[in-house]
Amino acid sequence: MKIKTELVHFKEGMELTSGSKLSMFDLMVETYGELNEEKSNGILVCHAFSGNHHAAGVSENEDISGWWDQLIGPSKAIDTDKYFVVCCNNLGGCSGSTGPTSINPETNESYGRDFPLVSVIDWVNSQKMLADYLGIDKWKLVAGGSLGGMQALQWALSFPDSLEKSGIFAAAARSSTQNIAMNEVARESIRKDVNFYDGDYLKHDVKPKGGLKTARMLGHVTYLSEKHMDLKFGRKFQDITSKVGGDVDFEVENYLQYKGEKFSNSFDANSYILMTKAMDSYDAASSFSGDLEKALECIKAKLLIIGFETDWLYPPKRGREIQLAAMNVNVSCSYVTLDGEQGHDSFLFASSRYENIIKTFIQS
């Protein structure tokens, strides 16, 4: 599989939905496979909140598999022998695209807390600029899970003529009150870190790692299913030799501590806040006074909506809301629920049914 990683510069910048403007910006882009001559085999995959441009293959330096490597590759569900797959780190992220850790050209210092609020709509707009840069008029498919699924839906709304199909997995047309509440707890743990400095931590040469760790630990609890946690950890005690800390009794505590610690070393706290704010504020029907049917009327793409039974963060009923609205306004829409063993994270993992459904949808 041919993999190419490229930092694409957009010197024209863009206006954001918040009213702010980025005078210029970069997107860190990774592509898999080759674009055909007609430029008709492009597939855009959109990452979830803590993801990045590295969606498939194994990165050169770090030996890390892409977040959707189980689904993207030669002969896989998203077949790179046939399709040219594109993924970019979203604006406001911390993996190479312009975000809070980037240098603000106005001040020559890192943006930090001054990085403007970004939205799902902004991301889709920037991805459209990327499509134009690549010469792709119409994606074969735009797909993603969780916050990535929201982008796939928004593509169908913002640019109805620029994609054939939209794959919306483990997602919703808007976040629920509980989703917002969980994100706010995570943000609060970051803000309360003594090293946060109201978002200006880079200027103090520190990072609010403790708060970020707690936030990620909470995230992990919401990504996994109750059953999966029970099967994986149960009430097993952590053996003393591999304890990460003296306060840990149960294995599940040790696991969360380990995962949180690891994440806090690599992710940026301001990005965490921006990404979750974008998730919370997303409402596909916001321009239609909350009327989802009216919002979906413009869609020309075929939709594939997949929900996972064990997902309690964005449970299948949230996908069903999109499906029902789509059906009522005559938008072509398939809706499937799968068992999914890993709760919300199920969208990341291959299973034969999941793979077949996606493969068939792309080829249909």
Added chain:
Amino acid sequence: MKIKTELVHFKEGMELTSGSKLSMFDLMVETYGELNEEKSNGILVCHAFSGNHHAAGVSENEDISGWWDQLIGPSKAIDTDKYFVVCCNNLGGCSGSTGPTSINPETNESYGRDFPLVSVIDWVNSQKMLADYLGIDKWKLVAGGSLGGMQALQWALSFPDSLEKSGIFAAAARSSTQNIAMNEVARESIRKDVNFYDGDYLKHDVKPKGGLKTARMLGHVTYLSEKHMDLKFGRKFQDITSKVGGDVDFEVENYLQYKGEKFSNSFDANSYILMTKAMDSYDAASSFSGDLEKALECIKAKLLIIGFETDWLYPPKRGREIQLAAMNVNVSCSYVTLDGEQGHDSFLFASSRYENIIKTFIQS
């Protein structure tokens, strides 16, 4: 209703399940109604993790209703015209009973981080000492919700002859992996507070209020049902005049911020950690290699188990586990699920069905 608040001193101290010993201790006790001559009308109610001895009526100084005031009082479900209701702040708490903020007689400084781990079994043992002090050989009923329900169950196991009935509401025979995980996230947010000082914050004359606030915010999300949150807040934006902070967009965020802040002013962080550790470590069947049926065999009390449909922290199936085990070993056991609008917190609120079931159970 006659209310009496009393600090009861136990100069003999007690040995804890951890192996540690408290050389002496106090319990802050509140009673409602009057003990009859035969001392046969006593009812013990056990508080949940952040509760205290103030279960009913309105406290003299603070104008705060007791946590079960909707259920305890003249002619209420737990009728103080007929019964003498007793509630105490649990050991390790922060409302008057001996806990981390108390003076350690060995050092003449506050216990702080040195306060020993306490368990549900320890609490029940201390409550038995309180029963002996009051001259009550046999409770008419021991009842509680959540962590209080665990104590009601443990009473039936530890002292089968010392209670007639046990009311176990919104509880479980053991915490699930997810319960433990959520508590660990809350504890981590406390530990990571720069003012925590590894539990020694009192010696530094500060409090880890930020961490405690985040912990409570998370707690609140788990206590409420998703539906209740949706109905109460939905995706409504917070109006600018009553925002608690500039980072708040949605009403639900404002509510959590307010609740968390309030709690962090009154609760002790070490108590938070102790109470949640007690909850996590509780396993009614721990002395029987996890075999709940074997554990319940000794029970002589009649059990009433109530679960609430909207409770996702201790959902009804957790009560059903107790019921099935009880049935299989011929323990008298009634099991009811109620709608409950407030999620896990439903056990705190009166409804006609809930009240009638408890009333009938007591009188049966």
